[in-house]
Amino acid sequence: MSEKIVIEKLIQQKLTSIAPVVVMMCGVAGSGKTTFALKLEKEGFARLSIDEDIWATHGRFGVDYPQQNYEFLKEESEIKLRGELVNRIQANHHVVIDFSFWQRQRRSDYKQLIEQHGGVWELIHLKVQPAELRQRLLIRSERFDANAAFPVTEDTLTRFLIGFEPPSGEGETVIEA
Template sequence: MQEAAAIENLLQRKQDNEAAVAVMMCGVAGSGKTTFALKLEQEGFARLSIDEDIWSTHGRYGLDYPEEAYESFKEQSERKLRKELIELLAGKRHVVVDFSFWQQRRRDEYKQLIEQHGGQWVLVHLKVEPEELRRRLRIRSARFDANAAFTITEEILTRFLNGFETPAGEGEWVIEA
């Protein structure tokens, strides 16, 4: 599926459904999750981002707080955003969850959570080849914002790629770059 077609399809679902649509972004760092999520935000979806929540709450990674605090802050942020997701669904607001959802177990948890709160989930998997990820991450590392809070080294990218559980048969929409 192409990105433009996916966005059009999501906008149609948003318009056609009484239930809130919750888009779950899925992909490795640099795959374009935030770029896609921002496009949906411009179309009226509420956007939830752990990176941006940490940035606004605690500041800059390694500058305003010690690097070892990141995992704890990430857990706190996810709990907060999970509550916000439930509130948005209860209010029948369409939402895009700008997390990486790299584990099937986590995807399944969120699908169930969304359904339990009256929402309809859509899992969007952005599939990007490793060389393209490297190119994008080089560009991203030059930025200074919440979504580029720390540099993804080759070692970290390799760990991400090796640990990523690619969705298959989970009802995912695959967008290939």
């Protein structure tokens, strides 16, 4: 399905749904999750981003805090944003979660959390071929912002690709680049 059609569908769902709509972004680094989430943010969805929370709270990766602290800060940020997600659902706000959602179990946990608090979820899987990911990450490495703060080397990308559990039969909408 095309990105434009999916965004239009989500905007329509936001306008007609009684329950808050929570969009879960899913994809490997460089797949376009943040770009997609920013489009939804412009349409009134609140956007939750671990990268931006860490940037705002702790600064730049490897500059304002040591690289070895990243995993701890990422976990700390996710706990904080998970609480914010629940608060926003309870306040009847629509949300886009700008995380990677690599593991099936984690996606399942979030779906359950969303439903328990009265929201409805949409899982958007951005599927991009490795060669295209490499090109996008090369361009991203030239930027200086929260979403480019964590450097993705070839080794890191390889680990990401190996560890990624693509959604299948989970109610996902797939957008292929």
